[in-house]
Amino acid sequence: MKRIWPAVMVLLLGACGVRPSGPADAGRAPTGVAPGVTLYFVDGHERLRPQLRRTGRLGTIPEALSLLLFGPGESGLHTEIASSSTMTVVVSTGPALIRLMVPLTIRDVTPLGIDQIVCTVLGVHVQGGGSRNTKVQVRFTLPTPESDRLRTCPLIR
Amino acid sequence: MTGRLWPRGLRARLLLTFVLVTVLGAAAAAWSSAGSASTALVTSTQRRLTESIAGQIGAITPQLTYPPDQDALDRLRAAVGPDTLVTYRNLRSADGADTGLVTAALRAAVRTRNRLVTQRISAGGRPWLLVGIPIEITGPDGARTPSGIEVYAVRDLTGVDRQIDGLAWSAAGTAALALPPAVLLALLAARSVLRPVRELRDTARRLAAGDLAARSPPQGADELAELTVTINEMAESVQTSMATMRRLQADARRFAADVSHELRTPLSTLTAVVEVLATATAGMEADARESAKLAITETHRLVRLVEDLMEVSRFDAGTARLRPEEVDVAGAVRDCLRARGWLDRVDLAAPEEVLLRLDRRRLDVIVANLVGNALRHGGPPVRVAVSVSPEQVRIEVTDGGPGLPEHVMPRVFDRFYKADAARARTPGSGLGLAIALENARLHGGDLTAGNTSGGGARFVLRLPRNLEDA
Amino acid sequence: MAAILLIEDDPLVRRGLQLALCRHGHDVRTAGTGEDGLRALRSATPDLVVLDLMLPGIDGIEVCRRIRAVGAVPVIILTARGDDFDVVGGLEAGADDYVVKPARPTVLDARIRAVLRRSTGAPDGVRVHRDLSIDTTALTVSLHGDPVTLTPTELRLLLTLSRAPGRVFTRQRLLEEVWEQDYLGDSRLVDNCVQRLRAKIEADPASPEYVQTVRGFGYRFGPV
Numbered sequence: 001m002k003r004i005w006p007a008v009m010v011l012l013l014g015a016c017g018v019r020p021s022g023p024a025d026a027g028r029a030p031t032g033v034a035p036g037v038t039l040y041f042v043d044g045h046e047r048l049r050p051q052l053r054r055t056g057r058l059g060t061i062p063e064a065l066s067l068l069l070f071g072p073g074e075s076g077l078h079t080e081i082a083s084s085s086t087m088t089v090v091v092s093t094g095p096a097l098i099r100l101m102v103p104l105t106i107r108d109v110t111p112l113g114i115d116q117i118v119c120t121v122l123g124v125h126v127q128g129g130g131s132r133n134t135k136v137q138v139r140f141t142l143p144t145p146e147s148d149r150l151r152t153c154p155l156i157r
Numbered sequence: 158m159t160g161r162l163w164p165r166g167l168r169a170r171l172l173l174t175f176v177l178v179t180v181l182g183a184a185a186a187a188w189s190s191a192g193s194a195s196t197a198l199v200t201s202t203q204r205r206l207t208e209s210i211a212g213q214i215g216a217i218t219p220q221l222t223y224p225p226d227q228d229a230l231d232r233l234r235a236a237v238g239p240d241t242l243v244t245y246r247n248l249r250s251a252d253g254a255d256t257g258l259v260t261a262a263l264r265a266a267v268r269t270r271n272r273l274v275t276q277r278i279s280a281g282g283r284p285w286l287l288v289g290i291p292i293e294i295t296g297p298d299g300a301r302t303p304s305g306i307e308v309y310a311v312r313d314l315t316g317v318d319r320q321i322d323g324l325a326w327s328a329a330g331t332a333a334l335a336l337p338p339a340v341l342l343a344l345l346a347a348r349s350v351l352r353p354v355r356e357l358r359d360t361a362r363r364l365a366a367g368d369l370a371a372r373s374p375p376q377g378a379d380e381l382a383e384l385t386v387t388i389n390e391m392a393e394s395v396q397t398s399m400a401t402m403r404r405l406q407a408d409a410r411r412f413a414a415d416v417s418h419e420l421r422t423p424l425s426t427l428t429a430v431v432e433v434l435a436t437a438t439a440g441m442e443a444d445a446r447e448s449a450k451l452a453i454t455e456t457h458r459l460v461r462l463v464e465d466l467m468e469v470s471r472f473d474a475g476t477a478r479l480r481p482e483e484v485d486v487a488g489a490v491r492d493c494l495r496a497r498g499w500l501d502r503v504d505l506a507a508p509e510e511v512l513l514r515l516d517r518r519r520l521d522v523i524v525a526n527l528v529g530n531a532l533r534h535g536g537p538p539v540r541v542a543v544s545v546s547p548e549q550v551r552i553e554v555t556d557g558g559p560g561l562p563e564h565v566m567p568r569v570f571d572r573f574y575k576a577d578a579a580r581a582r583t584p585g586s587g588l589g590l591a592i593a594l595e596n597a598r599l600h601g602g603d604l605t606a607g608n609t610s611g612g613g614a615r616f617v618l619r620l621p622r623n624l625e626d627a
Numbered sequence: 628m629a630a631i632l633l634i635e636d637d638p639l640v641r642r643g644l645q646l647a648l649c650r651h652g653h654d655v656r657t658a659g660t661g662e663d664g665l666r667a668l669r670s671a672t673p674d675l676v677v678l679d680l681m682l683p684g685i686d687g688i689e690v691c692r693r694i695r696a697v698g699a700v701p702v703i704i705l706t707a708r709g710d711d712f713d714v715v716g717g718l719e720a721g722a723d724d725y726v727v728k729p730a731r732p733t734v735l736d737a738r739i740r741a742v743l744r745r746s747t748g749a750p751d752g753v754r755v756h757r758d759l760s761i762d763t764t765a766l767t768v769s770l771h772g773d774p775v776t777l778t779p780t781e782l783r784l785l786l787t788l789s790r791a792p793g794r795v796f797t798r799q800r801l802l803e804e805v806w807e808q809d810y811l812g813d814s815r816l817v818d819n820c821v822q823r824l825r826a827k828i829e830a831d832p833a834s835p836e837y838v839q840t841v842r843g844f845g846y847r848f849g850p851v
Contacts, residue, residue, distance in 0.1 A: 018317055019277065023275070027208075029272055029293045032217075057223060126298075127219075156299075421728060432732045480815075489810070492809075492811075
């Protein structure tokens with residue numbers, strides 16, 4: 001009998017209240033801060049090149065796309081996206097898919113130009129904490145089969 | 158723990174054990190489920206808080222300038238909510254007094270691990286959750302580096318604590334609910350176990366009291382039933398051997414009675430003719446005269462022996478009857494002594510008149526035996542003292558002899574017991590004291606043997622004053 | 628010297644007692660059965676009958692009853708010690724006294740003489756108590772003028788009690804005076820004799836006038 005009571009007491013106390021603990025791991029740290037946003041342009045050898053635009057923050061996907069559509073500026077790089085009067089891009093982000101509605105037709109861009117859009121979008125997505133395996137769907141203003149393709153960036157694997 | 162607190166009755170012990178086991182079991186089950194539920198509650202609350210803070214931070218980080226200035230830190234802190242501390246190198250932004258609870262251990266863990274870290278602490282009597290969040294910079298290629306921004310949030314867990322208390326109370330309640338059915342079950346179990354035990358006890362008592370026909374019917378096929386069967390068998394064998402013994406004893410007694418009865422007819426003839434012989438001895442030669450006297454003496458001895466034997470047989474057969482009448486005890490004792498010519502050899506101390514209902518002849522037998530023994534075996538002075546109390550009359554016979562040896566005392570009332578071989582040839586039949594004792598008992602009294610402080614033998618006869626007529 | 632009839636079935640006991648009683652100066656006739664004894668009684672009435680209760684054929688108690696039915700011959704019965712059934716039966720059947728077997732002839736002789744002495748008394752004339760008259764010289768008793776047949780023991784009991792009317796006699800005293808017995812005498816002798824006496828002289832034996840019981844003490848005569 002003498003040994004039962006301590007066991008009972010332990011049992012009783014054990015269930016009572018929130019017990020203090022040591023530091024415990026609770027998952028991955030959040031991310032998303034950045035000195036600027038990375039845009040992708042094309043160099044003279046028809047290769048995609050990242051270009052850090054020091055905006056002081058990462059910003060959103062539409063902001064990055066706006067900057068991309070605005071052009072490379074004075075840097076020896078060029079863009080293969082035709083300039084457009086409207087810069088508005090509609091972005092909807094799902095768990096494994098980012099869907100863009102760009103104010104362009106398929107004729108306004110070359111395949112490299114599409115890669116520029118996809119890489120820039122994915123870059124922001126990844127830097128904001130998103131998965132690198134996320135697919136990107138670029139929908140153009142005029143109907144075309146290219147609108148349905150799920151794309152990835154060749155530089156971000 | 159054993160003596161006072163632990164009850165001695167089987168029922169109470171069964172009850173207590175049963176209730177203890179049940180309630181402890183119920184309490185253990187309730188407590189462990191309450192324990193795991195509370196752990197789950199704490200864990201989920203912790204995860205929810207952490208995820209919500211991390212989500213809030215993740216939502217605002219893309220809008221933060223980097224490297225951050227004080228304004229950026231303030232915005233970040235505001236987005237996370239109150240009781241939050243944000244640091245970046247030498248900059249810090251704090252809100253609420255409770256941010257002081259953030260521990261060094263947590264900070265160290267945040268810096269070294271670069272992962273979300275939580276810690277539960279207790280401060281001011283309340284439980285707190287500390288969440289440490291390092292913010293990382295992820296390159297476009299996914300490479301992560303520490304940004305140097307650290308967010309610490311302090312959250313009150315009192316609500317959770319209260320919920321857990323509720324769980325504990327409901328566990329206690331559940332355990333308490335088990336109590337009445339446990340008591341009920343224990344009583345039922347105790348009864349089912351104790352009933353056969355009680356029956357066995359009653360049977361054993363009856364057996365002990367001499368009712369050898371007592372049995373308990375065995376019920377079921379458990380250990381108690383086996384015990385019952387065993388006890389029944391034991392009682393059976395005891396009964397059988399007792400019956401055999403009684404039969405043998407009765408046979409022996411009947412034989413003694415028959416023998417003494419058969420001896421009486423020839424003894425009648427002998428008794429008649431030895432007196433004729435006695436009156437004729439005058440004309441005999443010396444040796445013939447002695448022979449005749451021996452024959453006479455031995456005949457009278459034989460007669461007394463046979464009479465004593467028959468008396469004992471009547472006691473054994475239970476046919477001895479008391480013939481009580483109103484008797485003056487002192488006078489009867491005096492008459493007894495006078496009739497045998499002992500008055501001048503015995504000191505008699507008796508009150509004037511003690512009236513008592515008793516069998517005069519049997520009292521005479523007892524007194525004559527005791528005084529005769531004292532005169533023969535003890536030494537002078539032989540004293541007879543009659544004394545009276547409200548309950549009984551006491552007749553004490555003492556002598557001035559060597560007294561009864563220790564080894565003789567327990568057997569002094571045995572039949573034919575002779576204290577030593579030298580006394581084997583005494584006029585007594587060897588049944589005198591046995592008959593005296595039986596006569597005392599027939600009166601509802603008692604006869605005891607002992608020694609006086611002076612060393613002589615002392616026999617005490619006690620007779621009740623209110624004799625019920627048998 | 629008395630004429631005694633001894634009824635005893637065992638021939639050796641019978642002969643032994645006969646020899647011993649003859650030695651004491653008695654004229655002893657013997658009988659082996661109750662029938663023989665009653666026959667002998669009819670042929671010549673003895674002074675006293677010594678009767679063994681254990682008899683073949685008609686038993687001693689019945690023999691005693693028949694003796695009592697035909698006359699006032701005193702009867703002493705021989706009985707086993709402590710055999711109360713025999714003692715009570717014999718006394719109720721009218722025996723005057725009993726002797727326990729094995730009977731010592733001296734004891735038996737003393738009883739015989741005591742019983743026979745009862746036939747004699749101190750003559751002091753005729754005592755008349757209402758309807759009862761006791762002639763202490765002729766040793767006769769009559770009730771309403773009719774003679775009453777009493778055994779010697781009954782007569783002596785009546786003489787003893789009537790000698791001092793109103794005085795209480797303890798059983799012990801009566802045993803000593805009437806039966807000439809020592810302190811161990813059997814008080815049932817007295818009680819039985821009183822019963823028989825009452826049956827003969829009392830109008831209603833259940834509420835006696837002449838021989839009255841004094842509870843706890845004994846008996847007294849009258850007061851009439």
